[in-house]
Amino acid sequence: MKKVTLLFVGMMFATTTMAQESHGSGLLDKKVASVELKDMNGNGVNTADLGFDGPVVISFWATWCSPCKRELNTIHDEYIDWQDETGVNLVAVSIDDEKTKNSVPMYVNGKGWEYLVLMDPNGDFKRAMGVNNVPHTFLLDKEGNIVYSHNNYAPGDEETLYEEILKLTKN
């Protein structure tokens, strides 16, 4: 037990040292995790290879999470403008398990969302991204680095997110 702890601490130390040596040049940049998920039709999608050109917003949600739905519905109203202005794409990752998974396509199309929706029924991607609870939203630059994240939704948060997206596209 002690050995494991020691070794792990050693490993952490080694990696942080590397990070320092590289002067933050990206050795330990937080990248989006690579997990095999499926879209609503069953097509396999690797989360590290989403195939978008511009910035990407990854938003974890569930059909039973009211603030999540408020956030995604609010963004939905402005999504066309956001896409025109910044080329951003939003990926809505549903953490609904088998109990409520069947209502995901119903909800998404019933609301007319145009996001890429991925299914994470056993929480593999949620775990890999260090998500404690939903809603949790990540912003990725076009290289897949996580540049901003926010764990909560209150009306107005979407504007902070949009400012962060604008920062990415202006640079």
Place this chain on the structure above:
Amino acid sequence: MKNLAICVCTAAISLAGYGQNKASITGNVESTFQYLNQDSLIGADQPVEKGLLNTYMNVFATYGNFKAGLRFESYLPRIQGYPNRFDGTGLGMRYVGYANDFVDVTIGSFYEQFGSGMSLRAYEDRALGYDSMLDGARLIIRPLKGVTVKGVYGYQRLSFQGGRIEHSDGIVRGFDGEVHINSLFKKLQDKKLDVTIGGSFVSKFQTDDREDLILPQNVGAYGGRAKVSYQAKKSRFMLDGEYILKEQDPSSDNGYIYNYGHAALMNFGYTRKGLGIALSAKSVDNMSYRSDRTKELTDLLINFLPAMNKTHTYNLVASLYPYATQPLGEVAYQAEVLYTAKRKTWLGGKYGTSFNVNFSTAYQPLKRTGNINPLDSTGVTYETRIFDQSDSLLWRDFNFNIYKKFSKSFNARLSYFNITLNNDVAKVTSDGKGLITTNVGVLELGYKINKKHSLRMELQGLLINKVEKEFTEVIGTDTTTTKKTLWNDQGNWVTVLLEYNVSPHWFFSIMDQYNVKGSTQSVSEASGRQGGVHYFYVSAGYIREATRITVGYGRQREGLFCVGGVCRFVPASNGLTLSFTHSF
């Protein structure tokens, strides 16, 4: 343990050895502290330690194709309502692995799900204290595009005591294959019809330690699944189903009978822009499948049987009378429709109006004993078929809600719920009698004061059915029994919630749940107190990017805390709760 040390060491060396910029360390931490008071009015006890603390941290490292991860957990002692098998500080999960496009191998702890999970699902829900991860080895191979083959071998995590994981007695083995036909054949890639098929085989081994019974030591569960979807011009149809058969598995759950078990699940969906319809049907019989046949409740379940009802969010609906799957048997159905009326129509108004209707019901299966000779030695005690339902109602839920945005700053949602729960079979409360029927109405209002400030309010009311209750009074040597018609269980409830948000950093909320009680025979009368009880709770939070700190103080009523159909009972409490979450 030594092996593990070597593994982690290897991972560390490999991490240090590479010079490419592909390293990443991510993770998260969550910590909850409680300081609780004594409150006899609501039956809340102060733990002897007074202060309680739960903490865990996940750390995941990847370097190129290598991966390693661990979770430290700490219960000093565990917070109230958390399962009583958690104490100490130590490693609760750890693994190393390697993954590329073709192969993904993991040694150590892992989570996994085959199909819909009815044959195998190893998963965690930290908020509930549920963790059925497997410790062993897993291999996933993707030989061709659209083809996934998985093999798992391991011991399940049972509990976490003295800072160490304790495992199940029985071992779990499983194999699963899935083919997405359209990805496999290039010609089919852009076809409107989309087909996925799959199959799984799971087996558990546990020694037969009973002298009075001949128990099968290896018990298999296997079946197949298919998913078909069709993209029409403007709409989409989807149909999927899975069937799992379980071999003879005498257990404490089923009373050591030798029946086979089955689980069948079917989902149908139809969607087009602005309209979604979902229908589901499920049949379950004798399907509790554990890696230790003596365990009960939520311990060591190998499979997951999804409950077939909507997960509600308003607190009077979600936590007072929820329903969880009956693994010993149920036949259940669900239907749901979501319709959004178009903008700029009479119904839709300026912004569009959403209508949502949901209905779900569950019955006990019909168990036929006509052809059964109870004296024979087969141990089969009844016969049943798929979707063979009795007239014994377990659950019924009808609910609808209407959401309308009136202006840029004001929106409202009106909801109604009519729920009936059979408390004799799917027991959730000790005071309730027979069928518990509740009518709940909720009005939720949202108001955006300006760009950053907003208010949200919920008004909830719950009206319960009346039942006849018997009272026995002893005066001297005389015993008199009187019957009274009273509100069921704890009577009626009203909840008011007010939330004030300042984006993106702050929130404040105040909630009062008022138990009207009225004339119920429950805690209030036993303690000689009449009238209702207020459960006041205030909370505030600060959020900064991926960090969240919340503080709450007040009374919380006892109830079931459920996530995804799995529930844990949380006792009444009165006190301070501090919580901290962070992702990195």
